[in-house]
Amino acid sequence: MSQEHYKGKGKDSEEGDSTSNPPRSSTRPKYVTVGTGSTSESAARLQALLDNDSGYGGSVAGDNLNGAAPGWNPTLTEDRPTPVHSPMQRGETSKAAEDERRIQASAIHQLWYNQHRVALGRSINRTVDLLKGFQEENAHWPATYPSVQRAEASIPTRPDMRPNLTHTQSQLPSASDASPSRPGSIRRSQTSIGEGSTEAESSKVAEQRTVEEPRLITPKIAQDFSILKLDLKLGALHQSELVHSLEKGSIASLLDGKISQSIKHLLSLRDRIEDTSSKVLVTGDLNAGKSTFCNALLRRKILPEDQQPCTSIFCEVLDARENGGIEEVHAIHKDVVYDRHNESTYDVYTLQDLEKLVTDNDTYTQCKVYVTDVRSIDESLLNNGVVDISIIDAPGLNLDTTKTTAVFARQEEIDVVVFVVSAANRFTLTATEFLWAAAAEKAYIFIVVNGYDTIKDKERCQKKILEQIAGISRDTFKESSELVHFVSSKAIPTAPAPPGGNGGGGSGSSSGGGGGDGDDDSDPKGHGKGKDKEAMADFQHLEQSLRRFVLEKRARSKLAPAKNYLLNVLGDVNTLASVNQEVAQAELDRVTKELAEIEPALEASKRAKADVSDDIDRTIDATCKDIYNHTRSTLTSMISRAADEDLGVVYPGLLSAFDYAEDLKDAILSQISASVTNCEEHARRKTVEGVSSIKQLGLLHLGDEYTDLSFRSDIMFKRKRDILAKQVEVETELWDFFDLSTVLQRQEKVAGGGMALTVATVVGGRMVGGFGWIDGALGAAKVVGNRNLQRLIIPGIIATAIAAAAYVLNQIPNTLPHRLTNKISQQLAAIDYVHTNSDRISSSVRKVLRFPADNLRVGLQRSVEQLGSKREETQKIRGESEVARKYFGNLVNESSKIRNTVQAVDLEGAAPGVAASYDP
Ligand SMILES: Nc1nc2c(ncn2[C@@H]2O[C@H](COP(=O)(O)OP(=O)(O)OP(=O)(O)O)[C@@H](O)[C@H]2O)c(=O)[nH]1
Numbered sequence: 006m007s008q009e010h011y012k013g014k015g016k017d018s019e020e021g022d023s024t025s026n027p028p029r030s031s032t033r034p035k036y037v038t039v040g041t042g043s044t045s046e047s048a049a050r051l052q053a054l055l056d057n058d059s060g061y062g063g064s065v066a067g068d069n070l071n072g073a074a075p076g077w078n079p080t081l082t083e084d085r086p087t088p089v090h091s092p093m094q095r096g097e098t099s100k101a102a103e104d105e106r107r108i109q110a111s112a113i114h115q116l117w118y119n120q121h122r123v124a125l126g127r128s129i130n131r132t133v134d135l136l137k138g139f140q141e142e143n144a145h146w147p148a149t150y151p152s153v154q155r156a157e158a159s160i161p162t163r164p165d166m167r168p169n170l171t172h173t174q175s176q177l178p179s180a181s182d183a184s185p186s187r188p189g190s191i192r193r194s195q196t197s198i199g200e201g202s203t204e205a206e207s208s209k210v211a212e213q214r215t216v217e218e219p220r221l222i223t224p225k226i227a228q229d230f231s232i233l234k235l236d237l238k239l240g241a242l243h244q245s246e247l248v249h250s251l252e253k254g255s256i257a258s259l260l261d262g263k264i265s266q267s268i269k270h271l272l273s274l275r276d277r278i279e280d281t282s283s284k285v286l287v288t289g290d291l292n293a294g295k296s297t298f299c300n301a302l303l304r305r306k307i308l309p310e311d312q313q314p315c316t317s318i319f320c321e322v323l324d325a326r327e328n329g330g331i332e333e334v335h336a337i338h339k340d341v342v343y344d345r346h347n348e349s350t351y352d353v354y355t356l357q358d359l360e361k362l363v364t365d366n367d368t369y370t371q372c373k374v375y376v377t378d379v380r381s382i383d384e385s386l387l388n389n390g391v392v393d394i395s396i397i398d399a400p401g402l403n404l405d406t407t408k409t410t411a412v413f414a415r416q417e418e419i420d421v422v423v424f425v426v427s428a429a430n431r432f433t434l435t436a437t438e439f440l441w442a443a444a445a446e447k448a449y450i451f452i453v454v455n456g457y458d459t460i461k462d463k464e465r466c467q468k469k470i471l472e473q474i475a476g477i478s479r480d481t482f483k484e485s486s487e488l489v490h491f492v493s494s495k496a497i498p499t500a501p502a503p504p505g506g507n508g509g510g511g512s513g514s515s516s517g518g519g520g521g522d523g524d525d526d527s528d529p530k531g532h533g534k535g536k537d538k539e540a541m542a543d544f545q546h547l548e549q550s551l552r553r554f555v556l557e558k559r560a561r562s563k564l565a566p567a568k569n570y571l572l573n574v575l576g577d578v579n580t581l582a583s584v585n586q587e588v589a590q591a592e593l594d595r596v597t598k599e600l601a602e603i604e605p606a607l608e609a610s611k612r613a614k615a616d617v618s619d620d621i622d623r624t625i626d627a628t629c630k631d632i633y634n635h636t637r638s639t640l641t642s643m644i645s646r647a648a649d650e651d652l653g654v655v656y657p658g659l660l661s662a663f664d665y666a667e668d669l670k671d672a673i674l675s676q677i678s679a680s681v682t683n684c685e686e687h688a689r690r691k692t693v694e695g696v697s698s699i700k701q702l703g704l705l706h707l708g709d710e711y712t713d714l715s716f717r718s719d720i721m722f723k724r725k726r727d728i729l730a731k732q733v734e735v736e737t738e739l740w741d742f743f744d745l746s747t748v749l750q751r752q753e754k755v756a757g758g759g760m761a762l763t764v765a766t767v768v769g770g771r772m773v774g775g776f777g778w779i780d781g782a783l784g785a786a787k788v789v790g791n792r793n794l795q796r797l798i799i800p801g802i803i804a805t806a807i808a809a810a811a812y813v814l815n816q817i818p819n820t821l822p823h824r825l826t827n828k829i830s831q832q833l834a835a836i837d838y839v840h841t842n843s844d845r846i847s848s849s850v851r852k853v854l855r856f857p858a859d860n861l862r863v864g865l866q867r868s869v870e871q872l873g874s875k876r877e878e879t880q881k882i883r884g885e886s887e888v889a890r891k892y893f894g895n896l897v898n899e900s901s902k903i904r905n906t907v908q909a910v911d912l913e914g915a916a917p918g919v920a921a922s923y924d925p
Pocket of ligand 1: 290291292293294295296297298309310311315316399400401402455456457458459492493494495496
């Protein structure tokens with residue numbers, strides 16, 4: 006039907022818009038009203054709906070930006086009250102109503118398609134944003150890849166399961182698990198409570214490590230993951246081995262790569278669903294009437310018919326609007342990718358040149374034929390308001406072309422394959438083979454049985470052909486009323502190609518050239534006398550079916566992959582997000598618990614550090630002081646009473662008195678040295694005690710963290726042995742043997758003791774006590790009288806002196822040790838021997854004790870620092886886990902929200918417009 010036809014029937018039938026050449030700037034579909042002569046209410050309502058929600062302009066602002074599915078409103082498909090029409094003939098009324106329903110159906114289908122396209126397009130955008138966010142999160146909080154599906158949690162292990170079939174990955178992070186520990190292998194370092202803190206902590210950590218869980222997927226989950234499945238193959242390594250060998254970072258980067266791929270694919274899907282072009286490939290046997298059929302669809306004689314030799318190149322017929330409104334032919338150079346904006350990729354010809362082009366086998370294999378559409382938007386296949394369809398007239402199938410055409414048909418952008426078969430010849434072997442191959446790619450093939458006018462026994466022809474189709478494609482056979490059409494393309498009136506090849510013909514020529522081609526003597530609408538109205542009706546029915554088929558196929562071939570992919574990727578994201586939300590929660594619980602333990606441990610450690618430090622200082626000071634005092638008192642007393650000790654030196658007599666003195670000296674010094682050694686021994690014991698008490702402190706506060714230093718007490722005081730002999734040089738003098746003061750002292754001390762008796766005995770007197778031997782001498786003088794005395798005095802004195810000397814000499818064993826001790830004592834006092842040694846010993850002890858003490862201090866400091874940095878690290882992880890938990894929580898919600906939106910896009914049932922159009 007032409008525009009003129011509509012115009013003639015409707016008085017305000019969108020005059021301007023219904024022209025065959027709507028302005029390029031607005032791709033909004035315009036609808037003409039047929040039949041009633043007035044604009045129909047339903048058409049107007051549909052127009053308004055399309056304005057609001059068709060994706061052709063007004064749709065975006067009105068769409069629900071929050072992603073709620075712009076759900077299909079079923080009322081759109083309900084029967085609407087028939088608008089009031091002007092009175093008309095009965096036949097006209099039914100035709101007009103049918104036309105109107107057809108327009109409605111078409112518009113509804115457009116609306117349906119656009120709603121779904123917009124919903125999916127928006128879902129793609131949101132999913133891409135979601136994935137990009139996921140990628141960012143994955144960069145600083147490496148996502149965990151689940152080892153098993155959570156749903157498996159409740160599935161009991163089959164008792165009869167063979168042990169070797171049990172997967173090592175069967176541990177699962179169950180949602181019901183109160184605190185599922187994060188798999189050991191993905192634990193952050195330094196986050197566990199140090200083993201040294203307490204025993205309980207250590208065992209807990211150990212416990213967590215034992216439940217280490219691989220992060221990769223089992224074959225089970227591999228089935229559930231469709232898009233973000235990580236295919237792990239690494240040399241001869243089995244996946245379960247890889248599970249343990251791959252670091253979390255590696256998994257995260259593998260996942261990152263998968264997400265990138267997915268984003269890329271989503272963007273290409275978006276481009277594809279937003280690409281409004283669709284290609285219909287018309288193919289069939291040689292001379293089946295393909296070109297005639299294409300021309301009939303266009304209502305213009307564009308493609309050369311009855312070509313000898315046959316058509317040899319692919320002619321793609323497109324709307325001239327895609328070429329700036331200019332009708333021309335672009336013959337594409339061989340092996341070149343066509344670019345309309347790059348003239349080096351093609352040669353320009355007029356439409357008239359097509360005749361010789363299609364038979365030129367050598368220069369070109371493809372051409373683009375830009376033609377002006379002479380038909381209205383609701384009739385035209387090229388410009389139908391939904392998609393920009395191009396029709397490709399393929400060369401007839403023969404040995405040379407079959408393969409090329411099959412490859413061509415397989416191309417992704419070929420949405421529909423129309424197969425033209427001659428009614429007289431039916432399906433040839435080549436045709437059958439081609440259809441077999443094509444059916445494998447595209448479930449449905451649209452079949453045009455052409456030249457039906459030449460058939461006498463039409464019923465038999467139909468039966469035979471349908472039988473053949475049943476053998477080729479059951480699907481196509483089942484829907485043969487929609488997919489198989491018996492027509493006569495030649496019976497369809499067409500306008501001739503414009504002589505100049507540009508702008509003429511159909512453009513504005515509502516009658517399509519009035520007289521049609523030479524074969525026809527009727528107008529293009531088929532209203533002329535002698536035209537087979539039945540053939541025209543059949544062809545129009547075919548056109549409607551083809552249009553629906555293209556649109557439906559388009560929905561299936563473009564929207565369905567986008568929908569499926571979205572559902573899959575969102576399902577994967579949802580699973581990953583749920584698992585990671587749990588992991589983040591578990592991590593959060595774990596680190597919160599750890600922090601609750603670390604913080605008091607840190608405080609205790611700080612306190613211990615201060616306390617223990619003081620304790621150690623006190624212990625060392627007390628020990629050293631004790632040792633100093635002990636040494637000092639021991640040595641002092643030893644020095645003072647060295648002479649009284651049994652020195653073990655026997656007095657050999659006067660002649661060896663000097664040797665005796667030397668021996669005595671040595672003995673006294675040895676005695677003192679021995680005492681020093683005793684003091685050192687005491688100090689050693691005290692040091693051992695000190696070291697041990699420091700160790701106890703260390704073990705108490707640091708536990709296993711305490712590093713014990715091996716202490717060898719036997720090496721203490723090794724170098725001091727011979728020093729005393731060198732330090733003390735006591736010369737033995739003669740006077741040392743006649744130490745009267747010592748004798749007197751001794752006499753005083755003993756006060757009539759054994760010593761005085763010895764003297765009295767020696768003098769032979771009765772003197773007792775005091776200066777007995779002098780008194781004795783004087784007493785003797787008295788006894789002998791003055792004269793006698795004078796005679797006796799000298800010898801008496803001499804005798805007395807001798808007696809005294811003898812006494813003194815006799816006293817040498819008693820006096821000499823004292824004398825020598827005094828001398829040694831004086832010397833030792835002069836060199837401050839006692840203090841020096843006490844100090845030396847105690848200092849040495851201090852020095853020795855300082856090692857474990859410093860070691861303990863360092864250990865305590867390290868413990869404080871370790872706990873401090875552990876707390877810092879744990880706090881950091883807690884922060885990250887909190888963010889991750891929130892993020893993944895949102896991701897779970899968001900992904901399921903988008904998924905629901907996508908799920909609501911129902912592409913399975915018949916499109917409402919299509920369903921409506923089937924109504925009688
Ligand atoms: N009677 C009748 N003849 C037809 C019909 N369709 C096409 N023809 C004639 O069949 C012949 C071949 O038509 P074409 O359109 O050139 O066939 P084709 O399939 O394009 O041929 P190639 O591309 O060269 O293989 C022409 O003479 C047409 O006039 C029809 O429906 N009825």
